[in-house]
Amino acid sequence: MKVLFGWELGGGQGHIQRLVVLARELEIYGFEPVFALKSYNIKATSFPWQIVFAPRLPFTGRSESYTFADILETFGFGNSNLLKSHILAWQAIIKEVKPSLIITDHAPGLVLAAKNIVPTIVTGDAFTVPPPVEIFPNLRIPAPLESQHRQEQVSKTVKQILQYSAPLGQILNGDTSFIFGIPELDPYQHLRTLNQYLSVHVTPIPNNLYKSDGHAWAYLYDDYPHRSLVLNTLKPQCDFQPLTKVLAGKSLAIHHGSSTTAITCLLAGIPQLLLPKHLEHQLNTVSLSGLGVAKTINNPTWEILVAKRAQAYLLAENALLQAEKLAHWNQNFISVFVKTCLKFLK
Numbered sequence: 001m002k003v004l005f006g007w008e009l010g011g012g013q014g015h016i017q018r019l020v021v022l023a024r025e026l027e028i029y030g031f032e033p034v035f036a037l038k039s040y041n042i043k044a045t046s047f048p049w050q051i052v053f054a055p056r057l058p059f060t061g062r063s064e065s066y067t068f069a070d071i072l073e074t075f076g077f078g079n080s081n082l083l084k085s086h087i088l089a090w091q092a093i094i095k096e097v098k099p100s101l102i103i104t105d106h107a108p109g110l111v112l113a114a115k116n117i118v119p120t121i122v123t124g125d126a127f128t129v130p131p132p133v134e135i136f137p138n139l140r141i142p143a144p145l146e147s148q149h150r151q152e153q154v155s156k157t158v159k160q161i162l163q164y165s166a167p168l169g170q171i172l173n174g175d176t177s178f179i180f181g182i183p184e185l186d187p188y189q190h191l192r193t194l195n196q197y198l199s200v201h202v203t204p205i206p207n208n209l210y211k212s213d214g215h216a217w218a219y220l221y222d223d224y225p226h227r228s229l230v231l232n233t234l235k236p237q238c239d240f241q242p243l244t245k246v247l248a249g250k251s252l253a254i255h256h257g258s259s260t261t262a263i264t265c266l267l268a269g270i271p272q273l274l275l276p277k278h279l280e281h282q283l284n285t286v287s288l289s290g291l292g293v294a295k296t297i298n299n300p301t302w303e304i305l306v307a308k309r310a311q312a313y314l315l316a317e318n319a320l321l322q323a324e325k326l327a328h329w330n331q332n333f334i335s336v337f338v339k340t341c342l343k344f345l346k
Contacts, residue, residue, distance in 0.1 A: 001345060004099035004118075006036045006090075006107040008054050009075065010128060011278075012221070013240075014260045015105045016042050018123065018180055021201045022103060023049060025338050031345065034097050036110070043240050052097065055089035057109065058082055065279060066143035067136040069151040069168070072108060078153040084161055087113045094118060101344050104174065111174050115162055119344040120174035123337075125259035126181040127280040131191035134167035139187060139279060175344070178337055181259050182329045185266075185287045198333040200263045202243050205330055207323070209268040211249045212316060216273075216309075218254035219261060224277060226300045230254065233305045234273075252312055257281030257288070266293055267330045269323035271315040273308060275300060293319040 003026055007015045016037065023033035036054040040047070057075040065071045076082035090113030094102070102120040104110050106128040114120045122129055130136060135151060155168040164171060179196050183189045186197075218236035220227045231238065236254050239246050243264045247253065253265045254273045262284050265272050272294035276282045288294035295312040297304055323330075 001030075001100040002032045002034050002097055003341075003345075004034050004036060004094065004097050004102045004110075005105075006054060006102065006110040007105045008038050008057060008107040008109055009071070010106045012258055013043055014125065014258055015128075016040075017045065017260070018201050019103065019105050020045055020047065021334065022123070022337065025334055026341060029338075029342065031101075034099065036093055036097075052093055054107070055086055055093070055109065057086060064140070066138050066140045066147040067151055068130040068139075069136050069154045070147055072154050073150040077108070078150060078157050080157050080161065083109075083112075083157055087161065090114075091117070101341060102174075103341075108172050111172055112158065112162060114174070115164065115171070121337075121340065121344070122172070122174040122177035123180060125280070126179050126186035126188060127259065127283065129177050129179050130169045130172050131188040132167060132170040132173050132177075133191060134169065136169065137188065137191075139283060176340060178340075182263055182326065184291065184326065185259060185263060185284055187283050195336075197329075198337060199329040199331070200260050200267075201334065202260070202264055203267070203330055203332050205244055205264055205267045206248070207269070207330075209244070209247045209250065210270045210316070210320065212251055214249040214251040216252040216254055217246055217250045220254070220256065220275065221277060224256070224275070226275065229300060229302070230275065230305060233302050234309055251316070252309070257284040259284060262288060262294075263329075266291070266319075267323055267326060269316075269320035271295075271312045271319045273297065273312045291318075291322050293322050 005019045033049045035049055036052045038054050060074050062074050086109045090110045102114045102118050104122050105124045111120055178198050180198050216236035218238050253270050255261045256277045257274045274285045274294050274296045276285050285296045295308045297308050
């Protein structure tokens, strides 16, 4: 039996790396993974599986989003013609692949296309899996009235096309959903159930990675405009390997604030210096700063980088303390996900 893995929104390596881990687990049970991804720029892992090309979403060019519905509207989910075309493109892939199960990571179009056709499990970090409600909470404040109108338009369009009247968030959660994250870094924590959280896919994380006199390590996007300034000023190591390997012996992690990296560092007790690039990063920086494990830089200069690095090093003791407090999440929950898959595949 085939399992179709899909990803269509967002950037970075997190979406791919999560799906690869899940594919390997299901292969053990004899299932055949097939991937439909927006990008196959895969780092530090083998990828032997069949691929098909995921349908492309249109981008309106609007940069500011205030809710999850805003993000969807940016990619045409409020336009009936565009969304119908996109759903039909995904359904053509479903017809070609003939999967027994679909697993998505930030692929809302595939979730809609699979409705009442193939069982679908929605995964992703806390930012990319919306809460199962009709009106999504604001992620930026204050939100303009236009954001509310976009929410209404997206909901109306989705329900008209699917001929389905459940809350929009419930529709986008497929047949069931899991969050590769922890409640402490979830802006929708109050709208979730605890059994949805699976921590991060790289757990368990060794508890001896932090080293006070070790090097700093950085992961910054190639298109980050201040990348050269940060690397030339702070001179961190920049290897891209499994996180539990690159973080070994490190005293500081410098990154944008993506969930997998942030949570891994949090559970490892390594202080963090954050340079947020997207809304998800900004939300995580607020949570990590509140926990006292990170310092944030929005507009780096040489002086600010040096000063904030020094401040981040002073967070080491509290970072180790928080890792102890959150030790429950430093275990592998993939078996929970696999059991759910097997129920659908019986």
